[in-house]
Amino acid sequence: MNSNGLSTHLSMETLHGSLTDPAISSMNLLNELIDEYPVAISMAAGRPYEEFFDIRLIHDYLDAYCEHLRRDRKVDEAGVTRALFQYGTTKGIIADIIARNLAEDENIDAAPESVVVTVGAQEAMFLVLRTLRADERDVLLAPAPTYVGLTGAALLTDTPVWPVRSTENGIDPEDLVLQLKRADEQGKRVRACYVTPNFANPTGTSMDLPARHRLLDVAEANGILLLEDNAYGLFGAERLPTLKALDRSGTVVYIGSFAKTGMPGARVGYAVADQRVAGGGLFADQLSKLKGMLTVNTSPIAQAVIAGKLLLNDYSLTKANVRETAIYQRNLHLTLAELDRRLGGLAGVRWNTPTGGFFVTVTVPFVVDDELLAHAARDHGVLFTPMHHFYGGKDGFNQLRLSISLLTPELIQEGVSRLAALITARLG
Template identity: 50%
Template sequence: MGYVTAPGARPRALALGDLHASLTDPVLDAMNFLNEVVSRFPEAISFAPGRPSEGAFEPDDLARYLRVYTEHLERELGWPRDRVRTQLFQYGRTNGIIHDLIARSLANDEGIHVPAEAVVVTTGCQEAMLLTLRALFARPEDTLLVSSPCYVGITGAARLLDIALRPVREGTGGPDPEALLAAVRETRAAGGRPRALYVVPDFANPSGASMTVAARERLLEIASQEDLLILEDDPYGFFVRAGTAKPTLKALDRDRRVLHLGSFAKTALPGARVGYVIADQEVIGPAGERSLLADQLSKVKSMTTVNTSAVGQAVIGGLLVESGCRLRDANAEAIAFYRANLNTLLGELERHFPAARRRALGVGWNEPDGGFFLVVDVPFVAGTKALERSAQDFGVLWTPMSDFYLDGGGDTQLRLSCSALAPGSIAEGVGRLAAFITEQAAEADT
C-alpha cells in the first residue's frame, strides 16, 4: 500500500539541518542568486556571466562537425559503418572516445605531450574537478589549497565532498609561491596534510591575474619539494590581450606534479559539455601493479556519469579534426574578439573615470593581460543589496567579489566580465555602471 497524505494535511517537510551541511554554505548559494537576479532583470546589461560570445555560433555547424567526425572514423581510421553507429549511439568508453584527438591538440597548442590513455574526457570541467578531488582526497586531514579569491566551482565541489580548504592569498601576479610554501607548512603544523593546490595560472576567474613564468617554475619546484600536486585549470589561456601566451604549468612539469584540467566551453562550444583532465601520474597498487591515475579516475566516473555524451564528444571531435587539431589557430577570431572587448572595457572605464576622478571617488581596477574578467575597487560595500539597486535603478549587473573569498575580503570589489557583450553594449554598460558607482559613493560619504 502506497503512502497517503490525509485530506487537508500538509506533506511532511524535510529539515534542512538533516541534509548535507554544504547546502547551507554561502558558496553554493552564490551562483543561484546571481542567476536569479539576471532572470529578474532581463533588460539590464550584464557584466556578470563569464560565458563565451555566441557571435560565431551557427546551428548548422553542429551537423557539419558530426559529419566530419563520422568521416574521420570511416575514412581515416577505416571503421565499418556498424562500428561508427555503435560509437555514436551507445554508452561508449568510460574515459571518452576523443581522447586521442584531445592529446594531439594539446601537443600542438600547448606543447603538452602525454599518451592518449592519460586523458579522461568529462562532462564539462566541473566533473573533471569532482573526479579528481574524489580520487585524491582520501583522509579527513587531506587539505586542498586554493588561490584566494577563487572560482566557486572548485570550492563548492570541495564542500560537497567534505574536503578541508585552505586559502592562499593572491597578488597582482596570481598566487605567490612563497605564500603557498608558508601555507603548506602551516597546514602541516596544524595537523593537516596539504594534498594539492588548485590554480588558474592565466587570466584567473575572478581576478584576471596571471602568473609569471618565473613564478610558475618556482611553484613547480615547491610542489616537488613539498610532495604537493597541482590542479591546473586552463579555460582562458588562449585569450591573450597583451604580450604572448605563457607556457602552461603542465608544459613545464617534469615531475608529473600537475593534473591539467580543461574544457571546450570557452574555446569551442559550451553546449557540448565536454571537458577533460590529464592524469598521467603513475599509481602503484598493493601488489606492485602499475596503472595511470586516469585509470583510477575512470572508476569514479563509472559511478557518476558513466560516460560523457558520445554525441557531444563527436561534435567536439569533428571541430578538432576540421581544425587539424590546432584549436588555437581555430580560435583566431575569438581571440581577436575578446581582446577587443577587454580593451573596450578598459578604455570605457578610463573615459568615465579619468585619474583625477578615480582619486576623488576612491575607484580603481586592474588591467589583465587577457581573459574575460577584471576587478573594480569601489568606495562602498559591493554586496547583494548594492547589486539589486544597480540592476533595478541603473540597469547594469556585475558580480560581488566577496563570493570568491574563503577567508573574508572583496567586500568593496566587483567583478566585470566582458566576454558575452557587443562593444556597444560594453560602452553603454560602463556608462550605467559609472552613474551607479558615482551615486553609491556619494551616499556612502554621507
Template identity: 50%
Template structure:
C-alpha cells in the first residue's frame, strides 16, 4: 500500500483525553511560550530563568572531572566502580544525596540523614512524587498559597487532586488563613493533607514570610495534622535585610517536606532537583521506613533514576564550592540585587507618586528574588500581552494565570532575572509607554 492510499486515521476527541489537557493553566503556559517565540526581539520580563552569569561550556567537563576525582581519590573507588557509577542507571534515590545533605546543612542548617534525600529530575519531578505519595483518596485536598506557581497546580491537575486556595497577603500566606482553610475543607467533607508554599520571594508574587509567621505556620501544621510542602528556589537571593531560616530548618516536628532545585543556584541545564522527606512511615507489621524511601518507589516508575551524568556535574560543582552554595552564589546574589533595584527604580522614575496615583498604578517592593507585581487600571490579559509584545516590544506575564479564584486580572508579573540592567532600563521605558497608553484617560 502506497502512502497515497493509506486510510486516514480517526481524529482523537479532546473530551476523550485527560481533562487536564483543557485546563487553562496548561493553555496559559503554552500561550506564553508561543508569544515569546513569536516576538524574539521583544525585551522579556516574562520567564523566571536565571542568569547565565560566567557559565562556560568547558565548566561542565571540569565539574565532571572534579566529581570523578572525588570518587577515586577521596573515597578510594576503583576505576571500574567509577565507570559503573556514571554509565549505568544507578541508585533510584540518587548518587549525590550525601553531598546534597552536606550542602543543605552548611547553607540552611537543615540536618537530615542522606537517606532522607531523593535526587529528582528537576524540582518538578519532586512535586509529582510527593503529591502522588500523599494524596490517596478522592477527599484528600492540597492547600496552596494563592497566587501560586503553576507547576504545583498543574501537577495536581494531572493527578486529579483537589486544590483549595489560601489567599496570600502582602507578607505571604497568613497562618491563620491556613488554619481557616483547613477547617473549611473539613466542613466540606475534605481531608486537607498538605499546604504548598514558597516562603521566600515567592513566584509569582515576590512576597516573603516573616520569622514569626513561619513559626506560627509550623504550629498550625502540628495542631491540624498537616504537612507543609516548602519550595525554596529563591531563598539565597536577598535584596534587603538578611536571609530568614527555611521552614525545614525550623521544623522540629518533621512537618515539612522540603523541595529544592539547583536550577537557580547552580546549573539549570542539568535538570537536577531534590526532595527532603525525613518523615517516618509505618507499614504492615510495624515495618518502618522514611517517606523518602517510598518516594523512590514512585520514582522507579517515572524517570527510573535521575541522569547520573547530570548528578555528577552538580556533584562536582558542590565539591568545588566546599558544599557551600550560598557563598558560591555571592556574584549571582549581587547581580539579582542590582537588577531588582534597577527595575524598582525605573518604575519609580516613570511613575512618580503623583503620576501613579493619577493613573491608578501600584507595585510591591520585594526584599529579594526575581519577581515583582504591578497593578494596572486595565485588564492585563493575554490580549493585552499580545499588544504589548507586538506594538511596544516588551513581554510580561499575566497574574491571572497564577490565581485559582479568578483574581489578578489587573496585575502583571515582571521578572528581572534574565536581563542586564541596561536591558531592564530600555524594557521599562517600553513597558511604561504601554501601561500609559492602556490606562483610562490617556491617549491610546
C-alpha cells in the first residue's frame, strides 16, 4: 500500500518533534523490549493487582450509579438513560461524588465546580500544561527523575521541563528556590512545579511534613502553581496530608487518578483547579474549555463505573482498597526483605526503603541500560525498568526501578533471586 509518491511526503523529519524526542522513543523501545520476553518475571509493570478484578463488578457499579441518580437525585428513567447514553457536560457528571471522596479520604475541601473529570490523570496533566503554556518563555519544573507521563504531556505542549533535585525526601525545596532564581535570570517564566509527595513514580520516595510545608511556602512566595500528582498516596502504612489538604492560598492544582484505586480500564481521572483566573472565573473552567476541544467530555459510562465503586464503598477508596493495600504492603516488605537477604552487604549495591506505593529504587555500581535489561530478560528471566528512562536518557545510568504491584510472594522471591544472580554476576 501507498507505494506512490505521496507517502514520501510523510517522514519523521516533517512530523512534530515530540515523536523523535529521546524520552518518548526510549519508552517505546523499552515497551517493545519487555513485550519480547513475556515469560520473564516482570518487575517492570506498574499495573494494579488483578486478583480481585471481577467482570460482574462493572455491572454492579453501573447499577449503583443509576440507582443513585434515581433515589438520591430524583432523576426519572429517561434522565438516567440520557445521563449515560448521551453527551454529558464537559466538566463531567460525577464531580460531586469525587468531591465527597476527596473529603472522605484526603481531607481535601474541593468545591464540585472546581473539579474537571478527565480521561485519566494523563489528560488532566495535558490540559493543565496546555492552559499554562502561552509562549516560549514558559517552563515547567519537575523533579528528576520524573513520571514519563509528565514528560509526555510537556512534549505535546512544547513545554520545556527543567529538572529540580530530588532526594530520599522527595523534591528538594531549596533546589527549587535555586531553579526559580535561575529561570528568572534567564528571562523564563516558571508556571508550575510538578510534584508527587506520596510514593512517587519512579523512585517510591515521599516527602516528610516539614518538606511539604516548605515546598508550599516556596511556591506561594514565588507565585507558581504546584501540580500535585497523588496516584499512589492510598497505599502506605502512614498517611501524610497531601499538599492540597495543606494549601490555604490556591497554590496547588491536584491531579487525581482512579487508575490504581478505582479501575484502570475506566480511564477516569480529574483535576481540582479552584484557582481564580483574572477575567476568567475558575481555573477549572479554563481547563474545561480546552477539554471540550480535546475529548469533548469523559465517557459518562466510564464515569458511572467509578462513581458506582465510590457509592458502594461509602465514598471511600481507602475502604474499597483494604485488601489491595494489604497486598501492596506485603509485597513491598517482602521485596525489601528479599533484597536484603540476597544482596545485603554487597559493595556498591543499595536500595531505598519506601513505606508505601508500588516502587523501589535499586542502585548498582555498573551501567544499567537497555542492553543490560535485554541481557537480564534473555539470560536471567527477569525484567525491571532502567532508571534512565525517567531522566529522559540523560542520567540515572546506575539505577533501576522495581515494581511490586502485580506479583505474588513466590514471584517476588524468584524475581529478586534472579535479579541478584544478574547483579552478582556483573560484580563477579
